[in-house]
Amino acid sequence: MLDATPSCLEVRNLVVEFPGRHGTVTALNDITLDIRPGEILGVVGESGAGKSMTGAAILGLLERPGRIAGGEISLAGRRIDGLGDRAMEKVRGREIGAIFQDPLTSLNPLFTVGAQLSETIRQHIPGTSRAQARARAVELLQEVGIPAPQERVDHFPHQFSGGMRQRVVIALALAARPKLIIADEPTTALDVSIQAQITGLLRKLCKEHDTAVMLVTHDMGVIAETADRVAVMYAGRLIEIGPVEDVLKSPAHPYTRGLMASIPALGARVRTLHQIDGAMPRLNAIPAGCAFNPRCTLAGPRCRRNRPDLIPTRSGQAACWLYEGGVE
Amino acid sequence: MLVFVVKKLLNAALVMLAVSFLAFLIFQLAGDPVDMMSSEQSTQADRDLLRERLGLNDNFLVQYVRFVANAAQGNFGISYRNGQEVLGLIADRFPATMELVLVATVLSLLIGLPLGILTAIKRGTWYSEILQFASIIGVSLPSFVVGILLILVFSVTLGILPAFGRGEVVELGWWSTGFLTKSGLMALILPSISLSLYQVTLIMRLVRAEMLEVMRSDYVKFARARGIPRHRIYFRHALRNCLMPVVTLTAMNIGTLIAFALITETVFQWPGMGMLFIQAVTFIDIPVMAAYLCIVALIFVFLNTMVDITYAVIDPRLRDAK
Ligand SMILES: Nc1ncnc2c1ncn2[C@@H]1O[C@H](COP(=O)(O)OP(=O)(O)OP(=O)(O)O)[C@@H](O)[C@H]1O
Ligand SMILES: [Mg+2]
Numbered sequence: 001m002l003d004a005t006p007s008c009l010e011v012r013n014l015v016v017e018f019p020g021r022h023g024t025v026t027a028l029n030d031i032t033l034d035i036r037p038g039e040i041l042g043v044v045g046e047s048g049a050g051k052s053m054t055g056a057a058i059l060g061l062l063e064r065p066g067r068i069a070g071g072e073i074s075l076a077g078r079r080i081d082g083l084g085d086r087a088m089e090k091v092r093g094r095e096i097g098a099i100f101q102d103p104l105t106s107l108n109p110l111f112t113v114g115a116q117l118s119e120t121i122r123q124h125i126p127g128t129s130r131a132q133a134r135a136r137a138v139e140l141l142q143e144v145g146i147p148a149p150q151e152r153v154d155h156f157p158h159q160f161s162g163g164m165r166q167r168v169v170i171a172l173a174l175a176a177r178p179k180l181i182i183a184d185e186p187t188t189a190l191d192v193s194i195q196a197q198i199t200g201l202l203r204k205l206c207k208e209h210d211t212a213v214m215l216v217t218h219d220m221g222v223i224a225e226t227a228d229r230v231a232v233m234y235a236g237r238l239i240e241i242g243p244v245e246d247v248l249k250s251p252a253h254p255y256t257r258g259l260m261a262s263i264p265a266l267g268a269r270v271r272t273l274h275q276i277d278g279a280m281p282r283l284n285a286i287p288a289g290c291a292f293n294p295r296c297t298l299a300g301p302r303c304r305r306n307r308p309d310l311i312p313t314r315s316g317q318a319a320c321w322l323y324e325g326g327v328e
Numbered sequence: 329m330l331v332f333v334v335k336k337l338l339n340a341a342l343v344m345l346a347v348s349f350l351a352f353l354i355f356q357l358a359g360d361p362v363d364m365m366s367s368e369q370s371t372q373a374d375r376d377l378l379r380e381r382l383g384l385n386d387n388f389l390v391q392y393v394r395f396v397a398n399a400a401q402g403n404f405g406i407s408y409r410n411g412q413e414v415l416g417l418i419a420d421r422f423p424a425t426m427e428l429v430l431v432a433t434v435l436s437l438l439i440g441l442p443l444g445i446l447t448a449i450k451r452g453t454w455y456s457e458i459l460q461f462a463s464i465i466g467v468s469l470p471s472f473v474v475g476i477l478l479i480l481v482f483s484v485t486l487g488i489l490p491a492f493g494r495g496e497v498v499e500l501g502w503w504s505t506g507f508l509t510k511s512g513l514m515a516l517i518l519p520s521i522s523l524s525l526y527q528v529t530l531i532m533r534l535v536r537a538e539m540l541e542v543m544r545s546d547y548v549k550f551a552r553a554r555g556i557p558r559h560r561i562y563f564r565h566a567l568r569n570c571l572m573p574v575v576t577l578t579a580m581n582i583g584t585l586i587a588f589a590l591i592t593e594t595v596f597q598w599p600g601m602g603m604l605f606i607q608a609v610t611f612i613d614i615p616v617m618a619a620y621l622c623i624v625a626l627i628f629v630f631l632n633t634m635v636d637i638t639y640a641v642i643d644p645r646l647r648d649a650k
Pocket of ligand 1: 018025027045046047048049050051052053054063064065066283
C-alpha cells in the first residue's frame with residue numbers, strides 16, 4: 001500500500017472450502033485485498049469466479065457446508081472471521097451493509113418499507129424509540145432520493161417501482177451508517193435507464209459518509225464511472241488489482257486484457273468480441289500452476305509449473321509471471 | 329376494499345343458489361313425498377289435499393323459487409320422520425358439532441403450528457426426523473381407527489375418559505354448551521383428539537414446507553444480511569409469510585371437519601349434526617338431508633369468503649387488487 005490511510009476492510013489470504021462427498025472444493029483460494037474508507041473497489045470476473053462468495057465470506061453468510069479454511073478478515077482493525085452467529089448479527093447491518101441483485105425480492109412484501117427500516121435501525125442502535133426510528137427512516141428515504149418520504153414510509157414494497165425499491169434497499173444498507181457496503185450486482189436486475197442513477201447515488205452517499213464499498217458487477221461501464229480501484233477474479237483467485245484507469249486502459253494480466261477486449265468500447269457500434277478461447281475451469285479441475293494457463297496465449301512452462309502470487313506492476317498488482325522473471 | 333368485499337359476497341350468494349338447486353333436486357329425484365307421508369288408509373282426497381298443501385301442483389320453477397325463499401328464511405319444512413321443524417332439529421344438534429369442530433381446530437393449530445416451525449428450523453436433527461416420520465403415520469390413519477384405539481386405551485383399559493356422549497351440558501339460550509361442566513369437557517377430549525389428529529399432521533407438514541420455502545427467499549437472506557437475529561426472522565418475517573396457506577387450510581378444514589365429524593360422531597355417539605344426518609339417510613328423510621346440505625354448504629361458503637377477506641388483511645398486495 002502506497003497510501004498511509006488505514007484500511008477499512010482487510011482480507012488476508014482468505015481460503016473458502018466446501019467439503020463434499022467427492023472431496024473438498026476450494027471455492028476461494030488465497031484472496032488478499034483491502035479497501036480504504038470512502039473507497040470503491042469494483043470486483044469483476046466471469047460467472048462463477050467467486051465474487052459473490054467473497055462477499056458472503058466477509059458477511060459471515062457462507063452457505064453450508066462452506067467454511068473459511070484459512071486467512072483473516074478484519075474490519076477497521078478488528079478480526080471478524082470466526083466470530084459466532086450472535087456476534088456477526090451485530091456486524092451485519094451495523095458495520096457492514098449489504099445490497100443484493102434483485103430489489104424486487106429483497107424486501108419482505110408483508111411489511112411497509114418504514115417498518116423494515118425501523119426494524120434495522122432499532123436492531124442496531126439500541127435505545128432508539130419507535131418515533132425516533134420512524135423519523136430516521138423518513139430521513140433515510142429522503143437521502144436516497146425517494147420523493148414525498150413522509151408518505152412513502154408507510155407504503156409497502158409493491159407500491160414502489162424497481163428503481164425505487166433498490167433505493168429503499170440502499171437506505172436499508174445505510175441505515176446504521178456501516179463502515180463497509182457490499183453491493184453484489186446492485187443494478188443488474190434494473191432497467192438500463194435507471195442503472196446509472198442507482199450507482200451514482202451509491203457513489204455519492206459513500207463518498208459523503210466515507211463508507212468503503214465492494215461493488216461486484218459485470219458492467220465495465222459501471223466500473224469506469226463508479227470504482228476507484230478494480231479487482232479481477234478468476235476461478236476463485238484474485239489475479240489482478242489496481243487503480244481503475246490502469247486496469248481498464250492498460251490491463252496487466254493476460255486474462256484481464258482478454259476480458260477488456262471482449263467488451264465493446266464505449267460508444268462503439270460494432271460488437272466484435274475478442275473472446276478468450278475456452279472456458280473458466282471448474283473448481284475441482286483447476287490446472288496446476290496459473291489457473292489461466294490453458295487459455296493464455298502468452299503462457300510458458302513456468303506458468304504450468306508454479307502458481308504466481310500477486311506481483312507488483314506499474315501501479316497495481318497482477319498474478320502473472322510476466323512481471324517477475326518471465327514465463328520460461 | 330369495499331368493492332372487493334361486495335364482489336366476494338356476490339360470489340358467495342351465487343354458489344349458495346347453485347347448492348340450493350342441488351338440494352331442491354334431491355326432492356325431485358327422491359320420489360313422491362305424498363306417498364311417503366300418507367299412510368295406507370288415506371283416501372285419494374286426502375292425498376290430493378296434501379299435494380295441494382305441499383304446493384306440488386305448481387310448476388318446477390315456482391316450486392324452486394318457493395324452496396329458496398323458504399330456505400333463506402330458515403324454513404326447511406318438516407321432517408318426514410317425526411314431523412318436527414327441520415330447522416329446530418338442526419339447531420338442537422348444531423352446537424354439539426360446532427364445539428367439537430372448534431376444539432379440534434384449535435388443537436390442530438396449537439399443536440401443528442409449533443411442530444411445523446420446529447421441524448423446519450431444526451431440520452436434520454433426530455427429533456425433527458422422528459416427528460416427520462410420525463406425521464406420515466398420522467396422515468395415513470383413518471379417524472375411526474384412531475377413535476376406536478383411543479376408546480380402547482382411555483375408556484376401556486384405563487377408564488379415565490368417557491367413551492360416548494357429551495356429558496352434562498348447560499343451556500345458554502338455544503345454544504347448549506359442554507364447555508362449562510367438567511363432564512362436558514372430559515367428554516370432548518377423545519372425540520376432538522381423534523378428529524384433529526389428521527389436521528395436526530396436515531398443518532405441521534404444510535407449515536414445515538412453507539417455512540423451508542420462505543427461508544430460502546431473498547428477503548430472508550437480505551434480512552440476515554441486515555443483521556436481524558434468527559429468532560426474529562423465523563417468527564416475524566418467515567412465519568407471517570407462511571400464514572396465508574395455513575389460514576386457507578384451517579378454514580377449509582373447518583368445513584371438512586364438520587362434514588367428516590359424522591364419522592367421529594358415530595364412533596363416539598356424539599349427538600351432533602352428523603348423527604342427525606346419518607339417521608336422516610336411513611329414514612330417507614329428505615327435508616333434513618336437504619337442510620343439512622344447505623347448512624354445511626353455507627358454512628363452507630362463509631369460511632371461503634372469510635379466507636379471501638383475511639388474505640387481503642394479511643397481504644397488502646391484494647388490498648389494492650381491482
Ligand atoms: N454449495 C457449494 N458447493 C460447492 N461449490 C459451490 C457452492 N456454492 C457455490 N459454489 C461455487 O463457488 C463458485 C463461486 O460462486 P460465486 O457465486 O461467488 O460466483 P460469482 O463470481 O458471484 O458469479 P456470478 O457472476 O454468476 O454471480 C462457483 O464456481 C460455484 O460453483
Ligand atoms: Mg454472483
